[in-house]
Amino acid sequence: MPVRMVESSSPSQDPGTTTGNTLPPPCTLLSVGQSFSGTQNVSSLQKDEAWRVNVRIQGCDLDRGYLCGTMEALNVPMADTPVVTFWEGEIVDTKNYTFYTGKWGATQDDDIKHWTKFPSFPPLLPQVEADGGKSLDLSSYPYIFMRWKEQHFVNVGTDCGLTIAGFYYVCFSCGDGSINGFYYDPNSSPFQKLELKSTNDGRSGFSFSTYELQ
Amino acid sequence: MPASVASSHSSRPEDLIGRLSSAQTPYEGKLKALRDLKNQIIGNRTKKLAFLKLGAVPSVVAILASSAAALGGGREGREFHEAFLIQSAAAIGSFACGLDAGVKAVLDAGAFPILFTLISHPNEKVVDASARSLKMIYQSKVAPNYDFLQEKNMEFLLSLLNRENENVTGLGASIITHSCQTTVEQKVLSEAGVIKRLVGLLGGSLIQRDASLESLAAVIKDNPEVASRFIGPENGRELSVLIELMKDKCPRTRLLACMCLINIRNASMSSLQDSVIKNKLVLILLELLDDPGQVGDEAPFVLSNLISEKEDLHQLAFDTNVVEKLCENLDKGSFRPKRVEGIFLALADLCSKLECCRERVLNSKVLAFITESLAHDSAEVRGAACIFLKNVSRSVKSLSAGTFMKEEIMVPLVQLLGSSCTFEQVAALGAVSNVVVDFKADKSVFTQCGGVKQLVQLSKSIESTIRVNAVLALKNLTFLVNNRCKEEILLELSTPTLTSLISDPEASVQEQVLAFVRNLVDGTTNSIDYLFGEDALLLHSIGRQLRNTAKAEVQVQGMYILSNVASGNEHHKEAVMSILFGQGGNATESILVKFLQSSNSQLRTAAVWAVVNLTLPSSPGSCGRVTEFRNAGIVSQLKNMMNDPCLDVKLQTRTALRQLMTFGDAST
Numbered sequence: 001m002p003v004r005m006v007e008s009s010s011p012s013q014d015p016g017t018t019t020g021n022t023l024p025p026p027c028t029l030l031s032v033g034q035s036f037s038g039t040q041n042v043s044s045l046q047k048d049e050a051w052r053v054n055v056r057i058q059g060c061d062l063d064r065g066y067l068c069g070t071m072e073a074l075n076v077p078m079a080d081t082p083v084v085t086f087w088e089g090e091i092v093d094t095k096n097y098t099f100y101t102g103k104w105g106a107t108q109d110d111d112i113k114h115w116t117k118f119p120s121f122p123p124l125l126p127q128v129e130a131d132g133g134k135s136l137d138l139s140s141y142p143y144i145f146m147r148w149k150e151q152h153f154v155n156v157g158t159d160c161g162l163t164i165a166g167f168y169y170v171c172f173s174c175g176d177g178s179i180n181g182f183y184y185d186p187n188s189s190p191f192q193k194l195e196l197k198s199t200n201d202g203r204s205g206f207s208f209s210t211y212e213l214q
Numbered sequence: 215m216p217a218s219v220a221s222s223h224s225s226r227p228e229d230l231i232g233r234l235s236s237a238q239t240p241y242e243g244k245l246k247a248l249r250d251l252k253n254q255i256i257g258n259r260t261k262k263l264a265f266l267k268l269g270a271v272p273s274v275v276a277i278l279a280s281s282a283a284a285l286g287g288g289r290e291g292r293e294f295h296e297a298f299l300i301q302s303a304a305a306i307g308s309f310a311c312g313l314d315a316g317v318k319a320v321l322d323a324g325a326f327p328i329l330f331t332l333i334s335h336p337n338e339k340v341v342d343a344s345a346r347s348l349k350m351i352y353q354s355k356v357a358p359n360y361d362f363l364q365e366k367n368m369e370f371l372l373s374l375l376n377r378e379n380e381n382v383t384g385l386g387a388s389i390i391t392h393s394c395q396t397t398v399e400q401k402v403l404s405e406a407g408v409i410k411r412l413v414g415l416l417g418g419s420l421i422q423r424d425a426s427l428e429s430l431a432a433v434i435k436d437n438p439e440v441a442s443r444f445i446g447p448e449n450g451r452e453l454s455v456l457i458e459l460m461k462d463k464c465p466r467t468r469l470l471a472c473m474c475l476i477n478i479r480n481a482s483m484s485s486l487q488d489s490v491i492k493n494k495l496v497l498i499l500l501e502l503l504d505d506p507g508q509v510g511d512e513a514p515f516v517l518s519n520l521i522s523e524k525e526d527l528h529q530l531a532f533d534t535n536v537v538e539k540l541c542e543n544l545d546k547g548s549f550r551p552k553r554v555e556g557i558f559l560a561l562a563d564l565c566s567k568l569e570c571c572r573e574r575v576l577n578s579k580v581l582a583f584i585t586e587s588l589a590h591d592s593a594e595v596r597g598a599a600c601i602f603l604k605n606v607s608r609s610v611k612s613l614s615a616g617t618f619m620k621e622e623i624m625v626p627l628v629q630l631l632g633s634s635c636t637f638e639q640v641a642a643l644g645a646v647s648n649v650v651v652d653f654k655a656d657k658s659v660f661t662q663c664g665g666v667k668q669l670v671q672l673s674k675s676i677e678s679t680i681r682v683n684a685v686l687a688l689k690n691l692t693f694l695v696n697n698r699c700k701e702e703i704l705l706e707l708s709t710p711t712l713t714s715l716i717s718d719p720e721a722s723v724q725e726q727v728l729a730f731v732r733n734l735v736d737g738t739t740n741s742i743d744y745l746f747g748e749d750a751l752l753l754h755s756i757g758r759q760l761r762n763t764a765k766a767e768v769q770v771q772g773m774y775i776l777s778n779v780a781s782g783n784e785h786h787k788e789a790v791m792s793i794l795f796g797q798g799g800n801a802t803e804s805i806l807v808k809f810l811q812s813s814n815s816q817l818r819t820a821a822v823w824a825v826v827n828l829t830l831p832s833s834p835g836s837c838g839r840v841t842e843f844r845n846a847g848i849v850s851q852l853k854n855m856m857n858d859p860c861l862d863v864k865l866q867t868r869t870a871l872r873q874l875m876t877f878g879d880a881s882t
Binding site: 025026027028032033056058059068070086088139140142151152154174175176200201202203204205206207208209210211212213214 | 604607608610611613614615644647648651653683686689690693694729732733735736737738739774777778780781782783787819823826827828830832833860861862865866868869
């Protein structure tokens with residue numbers, strides 16, 4: 001008999017009486033060493049364009065709502081080689097970071113406009129509008145929301161003609177490891193879409209590595 | 215030209231010692247020689263060492279002993295003998311001052327009991343000189359421990375603390391500072407009324423005050439019971455006195471008052487936690503860092519004691535520019551080793567948790583001092599530099615930027631792995647473990663300076679702490695590294711060593727070595743073949759370990775190895791199946807069922823990933839494996855896990871079941 005998949009993925013509201021963990025849960029597909037690849041749509045009014053993008057997670061500290069890694073853009077027109085940047089991420093965990101960015105030129109309105117583009121966000125919207133989502137219990141929600149901000153270029157100079165002034169609104173799916181994102185920079189084309197899938201170095205399955213800082 | 219006449223009062227060390235030891239030297243001559251000797255060695259380390267080599271100490275102690283005996287026997291010449299006692303006790307004190315070799319010589323020559331007897335001498339000058347001398351001895355680590363648990367000793371100590379003479383009370387306090395180390399000793403001292411007496415001395419002379427502060431710090435350190443007694447409701451005044459002494463004009467008093475308050479604060483989490491006192495402590499210590507003398511040498515250690523493991527204080531120190539001040543101090547250079555050690559330890563504490571502190575330290579020139587500090591003459595400085603490097607390299611951002619993986623850092627660091635001192639090796643291993651993460655596929659800077667060789671050597675150490683840290687470093691080194699580097703490591707490590715580490719007696723070593731193998735078989739598919747050489751000897755060792763161990767942390771790493779291997783080709787997947795179900799063994803006893811039922815969510819996660827990898831619809835052999843899973847009851851087990859409390863397990867269980875369903879009915 002086939003099994004019906006029961007989806008119990010709606011976020012609950014933390015009643016404030018429990019002392020349990022309400023942070024997003026650890027997820028192996030979002031752990032150190034994991035890699036992703038896909039595209040970023042950089043289309044403008046003039047032409048349709050998408051760059052191939054590879055991402056690798058290098059650091060993850062859920063207690064501090066911190067994630068970091070590298071992002072490699074492969075077919076950037078004005079660059080001879082792939083352009084690698086180092087980014088740092090804020091995990092929306094309602095403890096360290098909320099859905100409201102509060103910096104990088106993003107208003108609360110910009111935040112809501114971007115978050116609502118993710119299909120997994122609408123169930124959270126009422127609570128986010130009520131208190132910024134501070135009372136949400138995200139511990140069993142199968143999506144993790146983040147902001148990724150590129151910090152510096154790794155293999156090219158700042159004079160490469162590219163900018164990393166903006167940041168990404170990111171939604172990660174814990175189930176399949178897919179990542180969707182929207183680049184936000186008031187001076188760039190709006191809603192540049194980032195679409196990534198978990199990759200496996202040509203393997204027939206998923207592999208996980210580890211390191212431990214002393 | 216007339217030749218010079220040899221003086222009978224030459225100050226050459228050999229002549230001085232000759233005059234001291236000779237029975238022919240008249241009293242006056244001997245006394246003068248004693249004075250000359252004392253004057254020559256005061257504050258002069260080189261002279262002290264020269265006289266020590268020539269055996270001056272036994273001669274001086276012999277004079278002390280004979281004068282003490284002569285006075286005891288009531289012989290004539292009291293004045294002379296007392297003068298001898300004063301001068302010889304003073305010379306002994308000078309030998310002992312700041313020089314462990316001097317203290318050892320003084321103790322070996324038998325001066326200790328004689329000096330103690332002289333504390334009760336009727337002549338106050340003799341008492342002063344003897345008490346000062348004993349204080350110098352007690353300032354050294356090599357001085358014998360005073361046994362407070364003996365009633366007679368405690369009575370004697372209290373009698374010292376109750377005397378009017380400031381040198382004698384100071385001696386009592388120094389004995390406590392030196393010898394009070396255990397909680398039992400702290401309790402016995404506190405119950406004997408020592409704290410009350412020490413607090414009384416805070417109102418005395420400068421010597422008494424400082425000695426009392428230092429011993430109070432020792433009696434309270436890490437002892438909540440004694441600390442709470444000190445800060446009890448009836449003792450509010452004492453605490454105010456200490457807080458007041460933080461503002462004293464004498465820098466040493468300020469430092470010791472801070473030390474005392476910090477020990478109270480650390481021992482009793484309920485007192486002195488307010489931001490006003492925290493701010494004051496940080497600001498005073500910040501100012502004391504500039505002291506050019508001993509106070510400035512000790513200030514970073516006291517600061518480190520204040521901020522260690524306390525993130526709020528790291529932030530406070532960061533906000534008050536302590537990082538800059540410490541870095542500036544290093545930049546000034548030419549300090550005594552103790553100060554450099556203290557600065558590195560304080561910086562290490564500051565960099566232990568907060569990225570903002572690490573960033574600020576790395577923006578200063580501190581890393582430029584690392585190379586020379588790692589090769590410093592002092593083992594303490596080298597160790598502290600390693601601890602600092604370990605903590606500052608917790609910055610993933612800096613590791614990713616390749617800040618540390620440089621020849622000028624790696625060469626001296628790897629050399630320290632070969633140290634004969636365990637403390638230094640462990641400190642160096644801590645730094646190496648972090649620095650080698652690096653995130654680059656090629657880590658040849660480390661391999662070329664002999665790092666792998668050293669780590670492999672240490673992984674065979676008889677000390678389990680060294681073994682576990684060495685294997686942890688190898689694990690971090692193997693993270694995301696290319697196959698060339700993996701092969702270099704494997705060649706050095708060899709299959710027999712790796713096999714023996716997999717079944718190491720220590721579970722912590724097993725865990726680290728399995729995590730190392732997990733990284734080894736990550737990356738390109740052909741890296742999985744490292745486990746298949748010599749009839750898959752390594753894979754079978756891992757399987758055996760997984761079946762035999764009861765430690766979840768070992769099982770987690772072992773299961774991740776199998777899961778990674780299961781992401782390879784059909785041959786790899788089938789090898790995993792035979793480990794999980796045994797060749798022709800009883801499928802119902804599969805370790806997979808056991809691990810899926812584990813209370814450890816990490817183990818369940820790793821086990822579910824293995825199932826996912828073994829049942830991929832695109833793999834040709836999946837269908838057969840699904841049948842095996844069904845027969846072994848894995849499918850029913852997975853169904854029970856569909857609402858697992860761990861979201862990761864729940865989601866991947868559902869992925870596994872979806873995959874199983876593609877091969878037909880998954881209802882069994």
